[in-house]
Amino acid sequence: MAGVRLEKIEKTYPNGFKAVHGIDLDIRDGEFMVLVGPSGCAKSTTLRMVAGLEEISGGKVLIGDRLVNDVEPKDRDIAMVFQNYALYPHMTVYKNMSWVLKLKKKPADEIDRRVRQAADILGLTDMLDRKPKQLSGGQMQRVAVGRAIVRSPKVFLFDEPLSNLDAKLRVQMRVEISRLHTKLKNTMIYVTHDQVEAMTMGDRICVMELGRIKQVDTPTNLYRYPANTFVAGFIGSPSMNIVSARLNFDGDTCYVDSQNLHLRIPDDIGKKVRQYDGKAIYFGIRPEHIHARETNPEAADNFFNMEVSVVENMGNEVYLYFTPGNSQYIARIDPDIPVRSGDSHEMWLDTNYIHLFDGETKENLIYKPKTQ
Amino acid sequence: MKKRKQRVNSFMVNGLLLFLCLVWTVPTFGLLMTSFRDRDVVSKTGWWTVFTRPDQAELTLDNYEQVLSGKTITLVDSKGNQQTVKGDNLTRAFLNSLTVSIPAVVIPILIASFAAYGFAWMDFPGRKVFFILVVALLVVPLQISLIPLLRDYGRLELTGTFLAIWLAHTGFGLPLSVYLMYNYISQLPRSIIESAIIDGCSHFGVFWKLILPLSVPAIASLAIFQFLWVWNDLLVALVFIGSKPGVEVLTQRLLYLIGSRGQDWHLLCAGAFISMALPLMVFISLQRYFVRGLLAGSVKG
Numbered sequence: 001m002a003g004v005r006l007e008k009i010e011k012t013y014p015n016g017f018k019a020v021h022g023i024d025l026d027i028r029d030g031e032f033m034v035l036v037g038p039s040g041c042a043k044s045t046t047l048r049m050v051a052g053l054e055e056i057s058g059g060k061v062l063i064g065d066r067l068v069n070d071v072e073p074k075d076r077d078i079a080m081v082f083q084n085y086a087l088y089p090h091m092t093v094y095k096n097m098s099w100v101l102k103l104k105k106k107p108a109d110e111i112d113r114r115v116r117q118a119a120d121i122l123g124l125t126d127m128l129d130r131k132p133k134q135l136s137g138g139q140m141q142r143v144a145v146g147r148a149i150v151r152s153p154k155v156f157l158f159d160e161p162l163s164n165l166d167a168k169l170r171v172q173m174r175v176e177i178s179r180l181h182t183k184l185k186n187t188m189i190y191v192t193h194d195q196v197e198a199m200t201m202g203d204r205i206c207v208m209e210l211g212r213i214k215q216v217d218t219p220t221n222l223y224r225y226p227a228n229t230f231v232a233g234f235i236g237s238p239s240m241n242i243v244s245a246r247l248n249f250d251g252d253t254c255y256v257d258s259q260n261l262h263l264r265i266p267d268d269i270g271k272k273v274r275q276y277d278g279k280a281i282y283f284g285i286r287p288e289h290i291h292a293r294e295t296n297p298e299a300a301d302n303f304f305n306m307e308v309s310v311v312e313n314m315g316n317e318v319y320l321y322f323t324p325g326n327s328q329y330i331a332r333i334d335p336d337i338p339v340r341s342g343d344s345h346e347m348w349l350d351t352n353y354i355h356l357f358d359g360e361t362k363e364n365l366i367y368k369p370k371t372q
Numbered sequence: 373m374k375k376r377k378q379r380v381n382s383f384m385v386n387g388l389l390l391f392l393c394l395v396w397t398v399p400t401f402g403l404l405m406t407s408f409r410d411r412d413v414v415s416k417t418g419w420w421t422v423f424t425r426p427d428q429a430e431l432t433l434d435n436y437e438q439v440l441s442g443k444t445i446t447l448v449d450s451k452g453n454q455q456t457v458k459g460d461n462l463t464r465a466f467l468n469s470l471t472v473s474i475p476a477v478v479i480p481i482l483i484a485s486f487a488a489y490g491f492a493w494m495d496f497p498g499r500k501v502f503f504i505l506v507v508a509l510l511v512v513p514l515q516i517s518l519i520p521l522l523r524d525y526g527r528l529e530l531t532g533t534f535l536a537i538w539l540a541h542t543g544f545g546l547p548l549s550v551y552l553m554y555n556y557i558s559q560l561p562r563s564i565i566e567s568a569i570i571d572g573c574s575h576f577g578v579f580w581k582l583i584l585p586l587s588v589p590a591i592a593s594l595a596i597f598q599f600l601w602v603w604n605d606l607l608v609a610l611v612f613i614g615s616k617p618g619v620e621v622l623t624q625r626l627l628y629l630i631g632s633r634g635q636d637w638h639l640l641c642a643g644a645f646i647s648m649a650l651p652l653m654v655f656i657s658l659q660r661y662f663v664r665g666l667l668a669g670s671v672k673g
């Protein structure tokens with residue numbers, strides 16, 4: 001087993017398009033690292049450079065302590081699972097899984113043992129004689145994972161392995177892959193555009209945008225201390241309310257003023273942003289930190305009264321949409337509080353959980369993110 | 373109301389199709405009937421008399437027998453003279469045709485598949501240019517290369533050998549084969565090939581173990597095309613084999629059946645049917661791939 005280190009890696013495609021702009025990432029031995037980001041942010045490109053399927057235009061990739069820039073994919077000791085399964089359609093499940101071992105000239109009894117072991121882990125034992133087209137999507141994806149398991153690689157690479165599955169199966173496979181990681185303890189790099197997958201599976205998450213890393217941290221830290229508006233908006237569902245505003249100090253008390261709100265910021269936060277007095281900023285607040293007024297009748301300030309434009313009832317929680325002017329706020333409240341769309345409802349913002357971002361760089365003003 | 377209209381419509385379409393099929397098969401059917409009729413009868417009445425006057429049909433297998441075995445038969449002409457005629461033996465020519473066709477199908481398809489894989493999945497400088505050059509050869513008519521080729525063959529003393537005609541058919545068949553195979557192979561999912569490469573497969577392994585088995589539909593339809601073309605070819609055979617006895621192929625013998633026999637087309641009919649049998653068999657046995665192969669690359673999924 002081994003960690004993976006990316007040092008300033010860059011990728012320029014033959015057509016001149018620069019997809020990756022110098023990424024530094026240190027993935028520890030045995031870690032489940034998720035690369036997440038919107039479509040086109042070069043997650044796949046990065047992963048494929050680790051796999052050796054894409055030439056590295058600049059920088060270094062190390063697996064363990066070995067520089068692998070010029071090592072063939074087969075000699076990197078990695079296994080990759082693709083989005084469309086990439087099973088060999090003319091081979092049985094057994095052959096699909098055993099082929100790699102045969103290519104490595106392993107003895108027949110070892111091949112058989114390892115294939116059956118992998119099949120057992122994944123519940124494929126009854127399907128070893130089937131061809132891929134006789135399997136369901138979930139089973140095919142399991143075979144693809146099985147093919148990766150049998151080679152017991154140092155590093156597993158997954159490129160959106162679940163996005164071809166339907167929602168229910170996706171949840172199920174998600175758990176299964178997590179369980180697999182707990183069991184095998186290999187280093188795994190997992191690419192997805194789905195922040196729920198990222199949050200639930202990753203030991204750490206690397207959020208990317210346009211070929212750059214925006215933040216790398218544990219799911220909890222990403223959620224609580226997003227380094228910038230991009231991460232703040234990307235992680236969490238429904239996503240954080242982010243609104244442009246202005247910071248004003250009245251004596252030592254800090255206020256955030258936007259079109260519709262006048263918010264008093266707790267003093268301990270205010271202290272940290274003293275130098276931004278009068279500057280344009282963005283403030284962010286997660287939907288669960290906008291409460292119905294009823295839950296905190298004593299609050300003296302930080303509430304607003306607005307018309308609810310949409311009510312989405314999820315059963316265990318209710319989302320309220322407010323659309324004053326051209327901004328939008330989403331609040332997540334208890335389903336027992338009666339609210340109907342069209343009504344005005346008094347809401348209270350818990351500014352202890354407010355995030356403040358620089359108006360230009362969009363970096364977080366309160367927390368300096370951990371450098372990895 | 374609408375349903376009825378639809379039924380009438382589909383009835384008309386089917387009727388029209390049936391009619392066209394009939395019209396299309398009538399000549400072939402006539403050929404078949406004629407091939408079972410005696411020389412004298414053929415020159416007197418049309419093949420449809422088999423149906424209009426069944427009593428005078430006089431169907432016989434003689435023609436086939438003569439054509440295949442080259443049996444010697446005796447005829448008495450109108451003046452009462454006896455004449456011996458040697459029927460032409462097609463067996464040898466049939467075998468020659470096979471000897472020509474099989475390598476002339478296998479070789480170009482194999483080379484074309486290699487080339488198509490290279491063009492589709494291997495990175496080398498000038499890949500696009502070479503591919504365009506190969507495909508551009510599609511527009512070169514083979515007729516203009518016959519004489520220069522013949523001259524070179526003469527120098528290499530290849531004229532009249534099977535090798536000469538294999539090479540010729542390979543050369544003429546390659547551009548289209550490469551193009552069709554490229555269309556198919558380049559549409560195979562990239563991740564399957566990458567997966568094999570990560571598994572430790574060489575390009576050669578990927579080709580034999582993955583590309584070839586997955587390309588069976590394309591190969592089958594290409595094989596039908598190439599086989600029909602080679603089997604029915606007369607021009608290339610005439611030029612490169614000429615009249616070298618013992619090497620002549622079926623189409624050449626059929627030509628002599630008309631040439632040397634004048635009106636002996638009852639034999640020609642039988643010969644034509646024998647030469648049709650094999651392509652038909654090839655087509656029927658490969659046809660389930662045919663439609664898939666023709667559509668290769670145009671639609672996916």
Ligand SMILES: Nc1ncnc2c1ncn2[C@@H]1O[C@H](COP(=O)(O)OP(=O)(O)OP(=O)(O)O)[C@@H](O)[C@H]1O
Nearest residue numbers: 013015017019038039040041042043044045046193
């Ligand atoms: N072969 C290529 N040539 C040129 N540009 C490419 C090539 N492959 C990818 N790109 C570009 O590089 C960028 C990153 O692509 P990549 O496939 O890594 O994105 P991704 O994050 O995996 O997106 P998705 O979630 O859609 O899979 C995209 O803008 C894409 O258009």
Ligand SMILES: [Mg+2]
Nearest residue numbers: 043044045160
């Ligand atoms: Mg991708």
